[in-house]
Amino acid sequence: MSYLQTNIFPITNLRELKSRYRLYLIRGLSADQEEYDPNIQTLIRKLSYAMRTPVAIIMHSGEPHLVLHEDAPEPPSPYQLVRATAIFEAAHKVFTLDYENPTQETDALRVRFLQFAIEGALFNNCNFWQPSAGNPFFERHPVLDKEGVCVYRGYGVRVVPIEIGKLGACIDVQHKYVSKHPLPANLKREAFRKHKNTGCIYRYGNRWYEIKLHDHTGLSVTEQMISSGSANPIPLFQYIMDNVPKPLPREVIDLPPTSPALKYLTGRDDVRYAAAALCYPVFDTSDARIKRTHRDTILPPAVRHQHIYTFVQNHLSTIRFKDMTVRISPTPATTPKRVFLPPDLAFGNGTVYSVRGTPGTTYVSLEQLGQTRINALFDRKIGPHATKPLDRQYVILPKSIWDSHGPAFLNDLKRVMNALYSQELPYDPVPIIYNDLGPKTYVVQGRAILAAVEAAPREPGYGVAMIHETVDRRNREHDQLAAMVMRKLRDRGVFVSVIHTTVSKECYHLPPNAPAGKDYEPLDNKQGKLNGYLRNVAITKVLLTNERWPFVFSSSLHADLTIAIDVQLNTACFAFIGKSGPDIRTVQKTSNQKERLSKAHVRQTILEVLRQEAALGRKDIRSIVVQRDGRLYATEIAGIKDAITTLNVEGVLPGDASLNFIEIPKRSAASFRLFDMSTRPSGHGVASNPQIGSYYIPTTRDGYVCTTGREFYHPGTSKPLYVKYLEGAMPFHEILEDVYALTCLAWTRPEDCTRYPITLKLADIRLREHAGGYDEDALEYNNEPETEEAEANE
Numbered sequence: 001m002s003y004l005q006t007n008i009f010p011i012t013n014l015r016e017l018k019s020r021y022r023l024y025l026i027r028g029l030s031a032d033q034e035e036y037d038p039n040i041q042t043l044i045r046k047l048s049y050a051m052r053t054p055v056a057i058i059m060h061s062g063e064p065h066l067v068l069h070e071d072a073p074e075p076p077s078p079y080q081l082v083r084a085t086a087i088f089e090a091a092h093k094v095f096t097l098d099y100e101n102p103t104q105e106t107d108a109l110r111v112r113f114l115q116f117a118i119e120g121a122l123f124n125n126c127n128f129w130q131p132s133a134g135n136p137f138f139e140r141h142p143v144l145d146k147e148g149v150c151v152y153r154g155y156g157v158r159v160v161p162i163e164i165g166k167l168g169a170c171i172d173v174q175h176k177y178v179s180k181h182p183l184p185a186n187l188k189r190e191a192f193r194k195h196k197n198t199g200c201i202y203r204y205g206n207r208w209y210e211i212k213l214h215d216h217t218g219l220s221v222t223e224q225m226i227s228s229g230s231a232n233p234i235p236l237f238q239y240i241m242d243n244v245p246k247p248l249p250r251e252v253i254d255l256p257p258t259s260p261a262l263k264y265l266t267g268r269d270d271v272r273y274a275a276a277a278l279c280y281p282v283f284d285t286s287d288a289r290i291k292r293t294h295r296d297t298i299l300p301p302a303v304r305h306q307h308i309y310t311f312v313q314n315h316l317s318t319i320r321f322k323d324m325t326v327r328i329s330p331t332p333a334t335t336p337k338r339v340f341l342p343p344d345l346a347f348g349n350g351t352v353y354s355v356r357g358t359p360g361t362t363y364v365s366l367e368q369l370g371q372t373r374i375n376a377l378f379d380r381k382i383g384p385h386a387t388k389p390l391d392r393q394y395v396i397l398p399k400s401i402w403d404s405h406g407p408a409f410l411n412d413l414k415r416v417m418n419a420l421y422s423q424e425l426p427y428d429p430v431p432i433i434y435n436d437l438g439p440k441t442y443v444v445q446g447r448a449i450l451a452a453v454e455a456a457p458r459e460p461g462y463g464v465a466m467i468h469e470t471v472d473r474r475n476r477e478h479d480q481l482a483a484m485v486m487r488k489l490r491d492r493g494v495f496v497s498v499i500h501t502t503v504s505k506e507c508y509h510l511p512p513n514a515p516a517g518k519d520y521e522p523l524d525n526k527q528g529k530l531n532g533y534l535r536n537v538a539i540t541k542v543l544l545t546n547e548r549w550p551f552v553f554s555s556s557l558h559a560d561l562t563i564a565i566d567v568q569l570n571t572a573c574f575a576f577i578g579k580s581g582p583d584i585r586t587v588q589k590t591s592n593q594k595e596r597l598s599k600a601h602v603r604q605t606i607l608e609v610l611r612q613e614a615a616l617g618r619k620d621i622r623s624i625v626v627q628r629d630g631r632l633y634a635t636e637i638a639g640i641k642d643a644i645t646t647l648n649v650e651g652v653l654p655g656d657a658s659l660n661f662i663e664i665p666k667r668s669a670a671s672f673r674l675f676d677m678s679t680r681p682s683g684h685g686v687a688s689n690p691q692i693g694s695y696y697i698p699t700t701r702d703g704y705v706c707t708t709g710r711e712f713y714h715p716g717t718s719k720p721l722y723v724k725y726l727e728g729a730m731p732f733h734e735i736l737e738d739v740y741a742l743t744c745l746a747w748t749r750p751e752d753c754t755r756y757p758i759t760l761k762l763a764d765i766r767l768r769e770h771a772g773g774y775d776e777d778a779l780e781y782n783n784e785p786e787t788e789e790a791e792a793n794e
């Protein structure tokens with residue numbers, strides 16, 4: 001049998017490892033409290049940072065207990081939390097942690113202690129630097145130095161469970177993009193504004209770590225006084241020279257005494273100061289300045305595999321930290337090749353495509369599935385599964401676009417939509433044009449859009465709104481303008497999705513020497529990009545907004561009902577999908593909590609929806625899977641259980657219905673990889689991406705499935721989706737297969753694969769349409785410059 005190789009390297013000497021720890025009963029905290037989960041996380045994070053020791057919280061004898069290493073200092077008590085005060089009472093007993101034979105209480109504890117030991121050893125290794133606790137360890141010398149950006153290669157190391165009782169170190173390669181040059185030594189307060197709240201690597205001698213800049217003090221490093229533990233404060237300049245480990249690096253020796261002092265906050269919210277000339281800006285992957293550099297760091301599987309192996313052999317074979325020695329195998333864990341096949345998919349006119357070769361369907365190979373899906377949607381003889389006519393449609397465009405390439409863009413969108421979705425009346429949206437000629441800011445553009453919609457005669461309907469990228473939006477920051485437009489227009493009966501002007505401006509031009517009245521045309525070298533973009537707008541921005549599903553399951557899921565929950569900016573979305581077919585529904589609710597839902601909130605929503613489903617005759621629901629994007633909180637689980645119990649009593653659900661909970665985080669602490677290994681004639685192994693649908697279940701609670709793979713080519717190494725099984729009675733492989741099947745409803749990218757299940761993708765789309773996330777007050781007051789010239793002067 002063929003095998004897949006993981007990037008998890010087993011720890012081989014668990015039997016030899018022992019640790020001694022103390023327990024403290026935590027009074028003042030109860031699992032019934034709404035703030036229990038966030039307060040627990042706050043305690044772990046802040047106490048670990050403050051005490052420089054591993055901290056864990058476990059349930060012991062039904063009560064929460066703080067766990068500290070035997071040699072750790074006493075914890076501060078009482079400790080103020082959100083609407084609670086924690087008091088730590090010592091158990092006056094030292095316990096021994098058995099790493100090879102953990103109990104349910106100590107299983108997570110041994111992971112925590114081992115993680116701390118491995119990180120501590122690497123932190124003391126002069127070959128590496130770590131931006132902050134829990135981050136990867138980066139090499140001292142950049143692997144790329146290009147266009148003013150230094151790229152540092154790093155290695156994330158996380159202790160994870162494998163098999164029964166065993167542990168391993170999950171290793172992956174990551175990169176950090178840092179400016180080659182520090183902030184100017186003469187940085188003025190005005191110029192600092194663009195750096196406020198951005199990240200920098202502070203090179204404090206050979207200690208490099210990441211800080212988030214908070215403010216410009218207006219003082220130099222010789223003027224800014226700081227406490228140093230002595231009776232009298234001393235200048236920051238003197239503190240640096242006295243305390244940076246010797247020998248001093250050249251950049252510290254050459255530090256100008258006039259360099260500005262900048263303020264930043266620590267993880268404990270303590271104020272600290274840094275010299276501007278030792279701060280090197282960090283770039284995000286979305287930053288246009290590193291676009292070309294980022295492409296050079298996308299590693300093929302064979303290259304990534306070799307870097308991981310080399311790091312383990314050179315730095316991880318034996319880890320020594322304090323009195324602990326951890327031995328790590330040079331050979332990673334392997335797993336037999338196991339693959340889920342995509343479900344059968346139903347399109348229009350009774351067409352069903354099957355990779356499984358189901359009788360009565362049209363067979364398609366896995367390699368051709370993506371292209372077949374997109375071709376079928378635009379095939380007049382097949383088309384989308386949904387056929388119900390669209391409601392009234394609008395398109396909201398900026399005046400600058402309408403006066404240039406807007407008519408050409410609208411005609412092309414209508415052509416693509418009519419090729420995709422046949423109906424008695426062709427797609428012909430009503431245009432609403434808004435005056436976008438003012439500054440490209442959230443407030444000015446937002447007011448202009450609302451004014452245009454208010455002035456236009458309209459009926460309830462759906463639409464697409466084109467907006468500018470605003471100049472007051474930071475990288476990776478939530479798009480206030482998009483959120484406001486979707487929310488405000490929904491209140492006016494118009495449900496819109498948002499697109500931006502960027503692609504259309506890039507793809508159209510007015511031909512040279514064009515006669516008067518000549519329309520804009522697509523650029524020849526942008527026609528392919530434009531066609532793909534228009535197809536995406538037609539499917540994801542028009543069809544999905546109108547809840548017209550392009551294709552649906554023909555084969556069935558294992559679960560009778562799947563409920564997906566996502567929360568953003570005080571808005572929750574619940575997505576419900578049945579066992580098969582077009583039985584898909586979303587519900588949005590406003591929440592008092594930013595990310596975590598209350599028990600009552602979840603209970604009421606589940607009761608409402610399942611009672612409505614029962615009224616439609618859907619009562620035979622015997623297995624329910626609840627998916628959560630990110631963390632599933634105790635209050636949410638309690639609310640769902642309470643609702644199901646109530647429905648059992650009412651007879652809406654059968655009494656033997658099973659309830660299963662899983663978490664699907666967008667980012668997991670362990671960056672897991674699977675490599676498909678083949679052997680060359682020379683005998684050397686070569687790593688490649690695994691087949692899409694490959695999966696690995698190392699424990700009863702942890703599973704990974706490849707939702708991308710070699711059949712859908714992308715540069716780089718595929719990254720399996722992590723699924724955490726919290727509790728339930730369904731077999732884990734059935735739950736994992738359902739998760740994979742839901743990624744195959746790739747409505748957002750029919751020609752390609754999609755990483756996340758459509759339940760969570762759909763919830764995310766709805767949240768973007770319905771969530772707040774914008775400054776209501778700013779729209780009400782005239783606090784913006786009135787002209788482009790005024791904006792420039794600002």
